Amino acid sequence: MRLSEQAEDLAKALTEAQKKMWESWFDLMRAAPVSLPLSPPVADQWREMALQGLKTWTAESEQVVKDVAERLATTQDVVMRFLDLSVSAWKAMAPQIESGEDWQTWAKNYADHLRQQFLQFPQGATQAAQDTDELQRLYLEEWQKLVQPWVESLRRVPWQVGQAATGDGSAGIKLTNLYWDAYERTFGRLLESPSLGHTRELTQDLLKGFDAWVDSRRAILEYQSGLAEAWAEALEQFVRKLVSLAEKGEKIQSLVQLLNLWIDVIEGVFTTRFRSEEYIEKQSRLVNTVMAYRLIEREIVEAFLKTSHLPSRSEVDEAYRRIYELRREVKELKKSLRDLKAELSDQSKKGSHAAQSNGPPPDSHSKDHPHD
Amino acid sequence: MPFPLHLSPEETLRELTELNRKVATGIDNLSRLREEDLQVGVTPKEEVYREDNVVLYRYTPMVERPFPIPVLIVYALVNRPYMVDLQEDRSLVRNLLKLGIDVYLIDWGYPSRGDCWLTLDDYINGYLNNCVDNVRARHGLDRINLLGICQGGTFSLCYAALYQEKVKNLITMVAPVDFQVKDGLLNLWVGCSPGSPGMDVDLLVNALGNIPGEFMNFGFLLMKPFELGLRKYLDLIEILDDDKKLLNFLRMEKWIFDSPDQAGEAYRQFMKDFYQGNKLIKGEVKIGGKPVDLREVRVPVLNVYAEQDHLVPPASSVALVRYVGSADYTVKAFPVGHIGMYVSGKVQQDLPPTIANWLKERP
Numbered sequence: 001m002r003l004s005e006q007a008e009d010l011a012k013a014l015t016e017a018q019k020k021m022w023e024s025w026f027d028l029m030r031a032a033p034v035s036l037p038l039s040p041p042v043a044d045q046w047r048e049m050a051l052q053g054l055k056t057w058t059a060e061s062e063q064v065v066k067d068v069a070e071r072l073a074t075t076q077d078v079v080m081r082f083l084d085l086s087v088s089a090w091k092a093m094a095p096q097i098e099s100g101e102d103w104q105t106w107a108k109n110y111a112d113h114l115r116q117q118f119l120q121f122p123q124g125a126t127q128a129a130q131d132t133d134e135l136q137r138l139y140l141e142e143w144q145k146l147v148q149p150w151v152e153s154l155r156r157v158p159w160q161v162g163q164a165a166t167g168d169g170s171a172g173i174k175l176t177n178l179y180w181d182a183y184e185r186t187f188g189r190l191l192e193s194p195s196l197g198h199t200r201e202l203t204q205d206l207l208k209g210f211d212a213w214v215d216s217r218r219a220i221l222e223y224q225s226g227l228a229e230a231w232a233e234a235l236e237q238f239v240r241k242l243v244s245l246a247e248k249g250e251k252i253q254s255l256v257q258l259l260n261l262w263i264d265v266i267e268g269v270f271t272t273r274f275r276s277e278e279y280i281e282k283q284s285r286l287v288n289t290v291m292a293y294r295l296i297e298r299e300i301v302e303a304f305l306k307t308s309h310l311p312s313r314s315e316v317d318e319a320y321r322r323i324y325e326l327r328r329e330v331k332e333l334k335k336s337l338r339d340l341k342a343e344l345s346d347q348s349k350k351g352s353h354a355a356q357s358n359g360p361p362p363d364s365h366s367k368d369h370p371h372d
Numbered sequence: 373m374p375f376p377l378h379l380s381p382e383e384t385l386r387e388l389t390e391l392n393r394k395v396a397t398g399i400d401n402l403s404r405l406r407e408e409d410l411q412v413g414v415t416p417k418e419e420v421y422r423e424d425n426v427v428l429y430r431y432t433p434m435v436e437r438p439f440p441i442p443v444l445i446v447y448a449l450v451n452r453p454y455m456v457d458l459q460e461d462r463s464l465v466r467n468l469l470k471l472g473i474d475v476y477l478i479d480w481g482y483p484s485r486g487d488c489w490l491t492l493d494d495y496i497n498g499y500l501n502n503c504v505d506n507v508r509a510r511h512g513l514d515r516i517n518l519l520g521i522c523q524g525g526t527f528s529l530c531y532a533a534l535y536q537e538k539v540k541n542l543i544t545m546v547a548p549v550d551f552q553v554k555d556g557l558l559n560l561w562v563g564c565s566p567g568s569p570g571m572d573v574d575l576l577v578n579a580l581g582n583i584p585g586e587f588m589n590f591g592f593l594l595m596k597p598f599e600l601g602l603r604k605y606l607d608l609i610e611i612l613d614d615d616k617k618l619l620n621f622l623r624m625e626k627w628i629f630d631s632p633d634q635a636g637e638a639y640r641q642f643m644k645d646f647y648q649g650n651k652l653i654k655g656e657v658k659i660g661g662k663p664v665d666l667r668e669v670r671v672p673v674l675n676v677y678a679e680q681d682h683l684v685p686p687a688s689s690v691a692l693v694r695y696v697g698s699a700d701y702t703v704k705a706f707p708v709g710h711i712g713m714y715v716s717g718k719v720q721q722d723l724p725p726t727i728a729n730w731l732k733e734r735p
Contacts, residue, residue, distance in 0.1 A: 073395070253379065253380075321489050
């Protein structure tokens with residue numbers, strides 16, 4: 001059979017397998033203990049649906065079972081995607097080979113093409129990261145997301161409290177208005193005009209936050225770019241491995257064999273890269289910049305909390321610190337007390353031993369005696 | 373040159389269909405399992421001491437007259453100590469009990485945010501020392517045996533250097549000693565080589581308070597991302613219909629992802645002094661102001677390590693011989709990885725008698 005026909009048949013087999021996979025998942029979920037909100041069986045949605053089904057299916061299972069079931073479904077998804085990619089590559093390659101082109105050269109070019117695709121996103125995003133206005137917009141968008149739950153809770157809680165406490169809706173409304181005022185004075189004002197903060201400190205924090213956010217964003221992109229490089233390299237190595245197998249006359253005859261070969265190659269590439277100074281620098285920068293941003297983010301959140309008369313993380317931590325120090329002090333005091341008691345007891349024993357040796361003292365029944 | 377791929381459509385379809393069938397059936401089987409099927413740490417034990425989150429357990433002896441000097445197992449703060457008693461047929465504890473050893477174990481618990489100020493001083497001079505005193509008092513002994521595992525081995529070394537009047541014999545198992553070893557990926561990432569980029573530990577602790585267990589676990593899994601994230605589950609598909617193997621897998625999986633948060637201040641000192649500063653072998657570590665000098669560890673030492681350990685490289689453990697003050701030093705290697713030390717069938721045959729015999733020769 002010609003290579004292109006083989007590839008075509010394999011693609012059909014893949015489609016058939018995907019259909020069967022759907023059927024097996026559908027059967028599984030139909031038997032689930034409760035009804036599932038099933039989406040129409042559209043191929044692209046299968047994974048989402050599978051995960052949704054898994055949650056219901058394993059709702060009463062221990063956490064480890066839930067997690068393992070999810071990882072199994074993910075593995076199945078990865079296998080299908082891997083085969084999909086392989087078949088696409090094969091289909092694209094077959095006509096070239098049949099027309100006499102060297103397949104190794106073609107495979108190398110294909111790998112290069114994928115490499116460019118892998119790297120396109122991080123590079124494009126890095127370029128975008130140079131645009132300060134765009135970044136400022138994204139930064140504020142993220143803050144909006146961060147603050148929104150607070151706004152929601154401030155809106156809802158007083159209403160519910162009012163109703164529950166008095167059964168009088170109007171009281172709730174008044175309370176809500178109060179909270180809305182508070183919101184307008186704090187979160188709202190800040191959100192509406194981020195450059196006009198309440199205090200110079202807060203404005204400075206927001207500016208520092210922006211710088212830290214830009215740093216962390218760049219670090220994330222650099223890290224992703226490093227991983228994309230590793231993926232591209234893994235692909236190249238995989239092609240090389242296939243070439244070397246062909247040279248030795250060895251054949252890959254099963255999907256599992258192919259998949260295991262891929263895992264061997266990609267694991268090797270990533271492990272080597274993970275040891276490189278370049279990678280370690282990117283990973284460290286990623287962790288350090290994200291943490292720096294998180295610290296500044298906390299300062300800003302704490303400023304909000306302060307204006308809303310709520311305790312901050314730092315204040316709670318400080319209280320914990322005091323409790324911790326007191327706990328240590330109590331332990332030390334208890335230990336000193338125990339040691340002291342033991343010492344007194346020893347002295348008392350020694351004293352009574354000495355007294356017994358010398359005969360009873362005349363006032364041995366005095367009420368001041370420690371054992372009395 | 374022949375094309376190396378010979379995947380027949382029929383065979384591929386059969387393989388995929390089989391794979392899908394196994395996954396679907398396997399998930400169905402998984403969903404039928406209940407908590408009681410996945411019990412861990414089942415060897416009978418009783419709580420004998422409790423302080424804050426820390427609990428000291430004594431395992432019920434399995435022989436009429438156990439060896440008179442008990443062993444206190446000091447596990448790492450990372451992950452849970454039930455790894456030494458994962459299940460009946462994979463239990464270091466049970467095997468030691470059968471060999472007549474009286475076994476105690478410290479469970480460090482799950483630190484909450486309120487515990488973020490706990491330091492190594494609290495763990496070593498506080499909890500560990502109090503547990504040792506408790507065991508000594510219960511048995512009317514001046515000295516007891518310590519078995520320190522992984523980070524717990526490093527703690528035990530510090531303890532033995534500071535309190536050797538309370539330690540009879542010391543066993544360290546897969547314990548890091550020299551932290552600047554080139555073959556350790558974890559060591560490289562943390563920034564153990566002088567001048568190399570690394571994590572800013574202060575920033576991390578200041579930002580997070582306690583270090584989340586998930587963060588730690590992610591780092592461990594990232595060291596072998598495709599082996600641990602993909603191949604492991606591909607292999608699982610093959611054993612889904614084997615109840616015994618499936619339960620073994622799930623118990624192990626439960627342990628792997630049961631990662632307590634790390635108390636911030638203790639983490640800060642361990643990472644900065646031990647990992648980044650490599651101060652243990654330099655004699656520069658101080659625990660609660662007390663200097664730790666490994667030359668002061670003069671009690672007999674048995675150092676056990678795993679030859680294929682990717683978390684604590686063998687070079688990190690075997691370095692102990694160069695720094696410890698003991699004249700009675702024994703080293704023993706096992707041809708497994710870090711986790712294999714606890715669960716490999718072959719190791720479980722050899723390791724417990726190695727420990728028990730070594731202890732009995734040093735009464």
